[in-house]
Amino acid sequence: MEGDGSDSLVTIKNIERELICPACKELFTHPLILPCQHSICHKCVKELLLMLDDSFNDVGSDNSSQSSPRLRLPSPSMDKIDRISRPGWKRNSLTPRTTTFPCPGCEHDVDLGERGINGLFRNFTLETIVERYRQAARAATAIMCDLCKPPPQESTKSCMDCSASYCNECFKIYHPWGTVKAQHEYVGPTTNFRPKILMCPEHETERINMYCELCRRPVCHLCKLGGNHSNHRVTTMSSAYKTLKEKLSKDIDYLIGKESQVKSQISELNLLMKETECNGERAKEDAVTHFEKLFEILEERKSSVLKAIDASKKLRLDKFQTQMEEYQGLLENNGLVGYAQEVLKETDQSCFVQTAKQLHVRIQKATESLKSFRPAAQTSFEDYVVNTSKQTELLGELSFFSSGVDVPEINEEQSKVYNNALINWHHPEKDKADSYILEYRKVNRDEEMLSWNEIEVCGTSKVISDLESNCDYAFRVRAYKGSICSPSSRELVLHTPPAPVFSFLFDEKCGYNNEHLLLNLKRDHVESRAGFNLLLAAERIQVGYYTSLDYIIGDVGITKGKHFWAFRVEPYSYLVKAGVASSDKLQEWLRSPRDTVSPRYEQDSGHDSGSEDTCFDSSQPFTLVTIGMKKFFIPKSPTSSNEPENRVLPMPTSIGVLLDYDKGKVAFYDMDHMKCLYERQVDCSHTMYPAFALMGSGGIQLEESITAKYLEYQENM
Numbered sequence: 001m002e003g004d005g006s007d008s009l010v011t012i013k014n015i016e017r018e019l020i021c022p023a024c025k026e027l028f029t030h031p032l033i034l035p036c037q038h039s040i041c042h043k044c045v046k047e048l049l050l051m052l053d054d055s056f057n058d059v060g061s062d063n064s065s066q067s068s069p070r071l072r073l074p075s076p077s078m079d080k081i082d083r084i085s086r087p088g089w090k091r092n093s094l095t096p097r098t099t100t101f102p103c104p105g106c107e108h109d110v111d112l113g114e115r116g117i118n119g120l121f122r123n124f125t126l127e128t129i130v131e132r133y134r135q136a137a138r139a140a141t142a143i144m145c146d147l148c149k150p151p152p153q154e155s156t157k158s159c160m161d162c163s164a165s166y167c168n169e170c171f172k173i174y175h176p177w178g179t180v181k182a183q184h185e186y187v188g189p190t191t192n193f194r195p196k197i198l199m200c201p202e203h204e205t206e207r208i209n210m211y212c213e214l215c216r217r218p219v220c221h222l223c224k225l226g227g228n229h230s231n232h233r234v235t236t237m238s239s240a241y242k243t244l245k246e247k248l249s250k251d252i253d254y255l256i257g258k259e260s261q262v263k264s265q266i267s268e269l270n271l272l273m274k275e276t277e278c279n280g281e282r283a284k285e286d287a288v289t290h291f292e293k294l295f296e297i298l299e300e301r302k303s304s305v306l307k308a309i310d311a312s313k314k315l316r317l318d319k320f321q322t323q324m325e326e327y328q329g330l331l332e333n334n335g336l337v338g339y340a341q342e343v344l345k346e347t348d349q350s351c352f353v354q355t356a357k358q359l360h361v362r363i364q365k366a367t368e369s370l371k372s373f374r375p376a377a378q379t380s381f382e383d384y385v386v387n388t389s390k391q392t393e394l395l396g397e398l399s400f401f402s403s404g405v406d407v408p409e410i411n412e413e414q415s416k417v418y419n420n421a422l423i424n425w426h427h428p429e430k431d432k433a434d435s436y437i438l439e440y441r442k443v444n445r446d447e448e449m450l451s452w453n454e455i456e457v458c459g460t461s462k463v464i465s466d467l468e469s470n471c472d473y474a475f476r477v478r479a480y481k482g483s484i485c486s487p488s489s490r491e492l493v494l495h496t497p498p499a500p501v502f503s504f505l506f507d508e509k510c511g512y513n514n515e516h517l518l519l520n521l522k523r524d525h526v527e528s529r530a531g532f533n534l535l536l537a538a539e540r541i542q543v544g545y546y547t548s549l550d551y552i553i554g555d556v557g558i559t560k561g562k563h564f565w566a567f568r569v570e571p572y573s574y575l576v577k578a579g580v581a582s583s584d585k586l587q588e589w590l591r592s593p594r595d596t597v598s599p600r601y602e603q604d605s606g607h608d609s610g611s612e613d614t615c616f617d618s619s620q621p622f623t624l625v626t627i628g629m630k631k632f633f634i635p636k637s638p639t640s641s642n643e644p645e646n647r648v649l650p651m652p653t654s655i656g657v658l659l660d661y662d663k664g665k666v667a668f669y670d671m672d673h674m675k676c677l678y679e680r681q682v683d684c685s686h687t688m689y690p691a692f693a694l695m696g697s698g699g700i701q702l703e704e705s706i707t708a709k710y711l712e713y714q715e716n717m
Helices: 002-014 042-057 062-067 078-085 124-137 168-174 221-226 237-257 259-328 335-344 349-371 389-396 532-538 583-591 610-615 708-716
Strands: 031-033 039-041 100-102 109-111 157-159 164-166 210-212 217-219 234-236 421-426 435-443 453-457 461-464 472-481 492-495 517-519 525-528 550-553 562-569 575-582 622-628 631-633 648-650 655-660 665-670 675-681 688-695 698-702
Touching: 031 042, 031 124, 039 042, 042 100, 164 168, 210 221, 210 237, 234 237, 237 259, 259 335, 259 349, 335 349, 421 435, 421 472, 435 461, 453 461, 517 550, 525 688, 550 583, 562 575, 575 583, 575 655, 575 665, 575 698, 583 688, 622 688, 688 698
Parallel strands: none
Antiparallel strands: 031 039, 100 109, 157 164, 210 217, 210 234, 421 461, 435 453, 435 472, 472 492, 517 525, 525 698, 550 688, 562 655, 562 698, 575 622, 575 688, 622 631, 631 648, 655 665, 665 675
């Protein structure tokens, strides 16, 4: 038993994350259940409503940003608490209206109704679990008796009716034997006192006894009879308890059964966290390296620019110094003037003339420079202003360049699935990618998610084989440039055909009318020619009759199993029939005269004929649907509406046919969405063949199997 108690304490301590109020980030205190099913402390609800009231009353205040639902305010005054607790309170409202409250759990506005906080249920279950957690966290802290004289004794039991804790002596005094109090319910020491009966917050004297399935909350019988839940579907509390407990138990059992998978994913997350830590540090180191390179370049340029400025400054100062010395020589008793004054003292004429000539030239130049003073150099350094505007703009736009490889995009129009899957994608910077990784996996929502299969591709398309029938597959692709990988593309989900693809070609021998039909060399496309022969046949047409249908079948028959094939009807086609037919029925069709046939007596012709009504329940050896004029006509059925608007659908781009020979069923599919349009029984007692018929202008193209050669052909095209 001690081991079990220890395990329970560990379990309680492990669920702390679920016991934290989303508003105050502390353990719940008297939690209330909001209409969105999230819980929040009773005090936090009042504080948040008070903040909303203040923020709307203080319009334009700089403190309006404090209205965040996650910000705690000091305890509000009692008058404000009473005001927002009254039913019908709403911010800036003078008349009773509903209260809108921003839930801090889901961050959506929820409607508290006209009663506001008073209309919310207290989450006693959560409150009990929080109390157990508190006790587990403070196992050594005792709960003291509420009735003892100081100093109080340690309590031994708590009375749920009195909402108080007692020691043994006080319990005997206040619950004497033979009195009503002796019948009170008592439990072990606790601080969590919950009512024995849950009462309705709308009708405070009524007991909760029903559960509203629409509002997902308990209600009383008055709520159902004339309250807000009168038109809602309700169930008994015992039924709701049983149903919800079974669902919760089943979900818990499922999660417990997946414990190994959860642990594996936790281990994977731990590895991802470590990898993220390493990659983050590496990214920081790379960023520092790049910035240091920028700093080095800037320091180098800074040194070069400063040297150039210093050199220019020195040159200019030298010029100014020389010019200044020359001008100082023009002063009396200084320089040139002083020298000239000394020359004038020479009395020997020959010697004077010899010296004075050169001196006179210098004196004349000095005189001219006085008349037109011009500094020897410029003082401005305009040519040495560093222009960093472009570099500043570039540095301001400096951002992360995650991989240098753009994300490829899967081309949904060119990607399809038939016998195999063809996935085509394009890359904005095709030359920058060395290769691609195509990933695919089967999508099954009922089971655990399967791992991705990877294929390395050098081009921008790939054929994938060995896919299971009637399954959803997800595809995505990413690009590689060396060791650098781009993020994965958006996933494309394709649904495989419901059965293996049946390969066949048009039969050019059995019943083929080469006068009316034109078959290509590959025998996968047939065209009905409304030419001269049809005009000749029109001479025999009488009133109420039409020209005959020209039949063509597949060259391979089916004797067992499930098979699927697809074809496209040319948009200009007037009337095309497609489906299956047995070998004995084909002999009847192809051997009897077919010059003129009344559609009224042709079974399953697609027209509103009376003969169809007699064949609803009988299993026929053929089934043909009618396609034409860009429409798909669903045959009449006794189990569905036969109104024309319900039987006429837009013609799909590609039409699939599923034949289950063993069960005797045939179905027609919209290949674009792999959706079944029509299904019925068919007599498969003989060999079954794909069958087609055309009248007037029209064409049928068999869907080509997807192979590697098909891919090469598409690329060449």
